Structure formats: structure tokens, C-alpha cells
Amino acid sequence: MTENELKPYVIGLDLGGTNSVFGIVDSRGEIKATTAIKTGGYEDVNDYVKASIEALQPIIDTVGGISKIKAMGIGAPNGNYYNGTIEFAPNLAWAHDGVVPLAKMFSDALGGLPVALTNDANAAALGEMTYGVARGMKNFIDVTLGTGVGSGIVINGQMVYGCDGFAGELGHVIMVRGEEGRPCGCGRKGCLEAYCSATGVARTAREFLEKSEEPSLLRDMKPEDITSYDVSVAAGKGDALAKRVYDFTGKMLGEACADFAAFSSPEAFVFFGGLTKAGDLLMKPVKEAYDKSVLKIFKGKAKFLVSTLDGSSAAVLGASNFWRKHFILNCYMSTHIMIYILHI
Numbered sequence: 001m002t003e004n005e006l007k008p009y010v011i012g013l014d015l016g017g018t019n020s021v022f023g024i025v026d027s028r029g030e031i032k033a034t035t036a037i038k039t040g041g042y043e044d045v046n047d048y049v050k051a052s053i054e055a056l057q058p059i060i061d062t063v064g065g066i067s068k069i070k071a072m073g074i075g076a077p078n079g080n081y082y083n084g085t086i087e088f089a090p091n092l093a094w095a096h097d098g099v100v101p102l103a104k105m106f107s108d109a110l111g112g113l114p115v116a117l118t119n120d121a122n123a124a125a126l127g128e129m130t131y132g133v134a135r136g137m138k139n140f141i142d143v144t145l146g147t148g149v150g151s152g153i154v155i156n157g158q159m160v161y162g163c164d165g166f167a168g169e170l171g172h173v174i175m176v177r178g179e180e181g182r183p184c185g186c187g188r189k190g191c192l193e194a195y196c197s198a199t200g201v202a203r204t205a206r207e208f209l210e211k212s213e214e215p216s217l218l219r220d221m222k223p224e225d226i227t228s229y230d231v232s233v234a235a236g237k238g239d240a241l242a243k244r245v246y247d248f249t250g251k252m253l254g255e256a257c258a259d260f261a262a263f264s265s266p267e268a269f270v271f272f273g274g275l276t277k278a279g280d281l282l283m284k285p286v287k288e289a290y291d292k293s294v295l296k297i298f299k300g301k302a303k304f305l306v307s308t309l310d311g312s313s314a315a316v317l318g319a320s321n322f323w324r325k326h327f328i329l330n331c332y333m334s335t336h337i338m339i340y341i342l343h344i
Contacts, residue, residue: 007070009063015076017091017147024063033059045094053109071114075123081165084117090185091147122159124272125152133305140268145275149193155264196253198275201228205245216241232278250285258293272307
């Protein structure tokens with residue numbers, strides 16, 4: 001009996017700033033079980049790992065126990081592909097100020113199971129290449145719009161990692177320089193993430209409400225309770241201020257994409273994450289700003305696509321995809337097994 005028959009499953013963890021989604025996938029890419037915990041519910045990484053293992057145990061049992069599990073893969077913000085660490089992640093309380101060896105911690109907690117880790121947006125890009133709207137593409141940029149803004153860059157069919165595993169942090173390209181820039185969780189000011197993430201949309205709405213007396217459905221809420229979802233609902237009902245929030249966000253994101261095109265000439269931008277649920281409220285101003293800003297030689301070439309992959313399913317499917325394609329390229333673990341996760 002082969003190892004694949006003895007250990008037919010892999011665990012995938014899509015570690016987001018808000019939620020952590022776990023899944024178990026078989027060798028055919030079928031999702032067998034999923035579970036989730038709140039990432040933000042833990043201030044200490046040890047408590048987070050402990051809660052994760054407790055959540056995992058029931059779904060591990062459903063597939064026959066840990067002896068049936070081949071490996072685990074983690075997609076996480078500021079994940080280092082080479083070292084298996086999360087480093088100075090702005091949106092994670094337990095990884096904000098240092099380096100966390102999360103792959104090793106999970107491996108130890110799971111009895112030495114091989115565990116590998118990479119950036120969540122890179123995982124999303126790899127998942128799109130095999131299962132999503134970027135299938136068959138060799139040059140594209142995947143942009144994840146959630147608690148933060150992430151990106152996975154694929155050039156000539158290869159993921160771009162850079163010398164240290166951190167290439168592609170496009171969410172921290174500075175869009176507004178100087179003191180006028182919004183504070184970002186990374187410690188700098190004016191980053192794209194501070195404006196075009198879900199939290200950025202909510203911040204823009206609060207600023208617009210504060211600076212004007214314009215009527216808005218959002219005025220019925222406490223400012224601190226406003227979320228990007230509330231803004232999209234209000235905009236969908238015709239709220240003019242909420243629509244301007246998305247116009248502002250889409251314009252900045254489109255201008256950023258125009259700059260990104262200059263270094264990789266992508267055939268598509270693929271947008272993934274909760275903020276994309278706003279649909280044309282966001283995508284229309286993105287495309288308009290891109291067309292106005294992009295260098296003429298790139299104009300009319302890139303497609304603007306929204307991922308069709310379901311959030312939790314995408315994470316697990318991306319895990320199995322990474323295991324097949326990338327472990328040989330990176331002998332991070334001696335087991336010859338690695339899996340990859342997509343960002344909700």
C-alpha cells in the first residue's frame with residue numbers, strides 16, 4: 001500500500017485577520033470537512049494554536065484520525081515561504097511586533113506532522129491558477145481585499161517570492177505621502193491597505209460623515225459600528241454618501257493597479273475577498289481609474305476579474321494545489337509534502 005493510500009488527507013489553514021478556516025482535503029481535491037475559529041479572539045499565539053488544535057480534532061477524527069493526515073499547510077498574512085514564520089503582521093495581535101514560528105508550533109502540537117506556511121495572497125493566486133478564473137493564465141496579479149490588502153504576483157507561470165519570501169506586499173505601497181496619509185497597521189502612513197481594505201472602507205465612511213452634513217442611512221449607526229458591509233448595503237439602497245465612499249475606494253485601487261501593471265504587464269487582475277461582494281459599486285470605479293491612469297502601452301490589455309471561488313472551499317482547494325506544485329521547489333520539510341491555502 002502506498003503512502004498516499006495510507007495517508008490520503010492534508011489539512012489546510014486559511015489564516016485571516018478576522019477568521020481562521022481549517023479544512024481537510026483528499027488526494028482528489030475533494031473537501032471532506034471544515035471548521036473555523038475567530039483569529040482575533042486571541043492575544044497570545046500559544047492560546048491561538050491551542051484553540052486551533054481543539055477545533056481541528058473533531059474533523060481529524062471524521063477522516064480516521066491523525067494517522068490519516070499527511071501534512072498541513074498554512075496561508076497567512078506576512079507568511080514567510082522560506083522560514084515557515086509569520087513576521088510583523090499588522091492585523092494579527094499575536095504577530096504584530098515580532099516573528100512567530102507558526103509552522104513549527106503547529107507541527108509540535110500535531111505530534112511532528114510536517115507543516116509548511118506561506119503568504120495568504122500567494123496561496124489565493126495559486127488556487128486561482130488551478131481552480132478559478134485565472135486558470136491557464138501565466139501572468140496575473142491576485143488582489144485580496146479583506147481585513148487588509150494582499151497580493152500574489154504570477155509572472156511567466158511562476159509565483160514571485162523575492163529573495164526573502166515577502167515579495168508582493170502591494171497593500172503597503174504608499175498612495176498618500178506625508179502627514180496627510182492615514183496611519184496603517186504596519187506603522188507607516190498612506191498605505192493602500194489603509195484605504196482599500198474592508199476596514200479602510202469603514203474608515204472612509206466615518207471620515208465622510210464627519211466632514212459633511214449630507215444625509216445618509218449610515219447616520220443611523222454609531223460611527224464606530226460601521227462596517228464595509230453596512231456601507232455596501234446603504235450604497236445599494238441609493239445612499240449618495242455611501243456610493244461616494246466606493247467611488248473613492250475604487251479610484252484609489254484602480255490607480256494602484258495602473259502602477260502595478262508597469263512592472264509585470266499582467267493579462268488580468270483577479271480580486272478576491274469580502275470587499276468584492278460590493279460588485280460594480282467597487283469594480284466600476286476601479287476600471288475607470290485604471291483606464292485613465294495606466295501607461296498607454298498597457299491600456300486595454302488587462303482583464304478585471306472577480307474570483308468565483310467560495311471562500312472556505314477556496315482555501316482548502318488552494319492547499320491541495322500548492323502541495324502538488326510547490327513542495328518539490330522548496331524542500332522546507334523533509335517529508336516531500338506541502339499544501340497551500342486560499343484568503344477569504
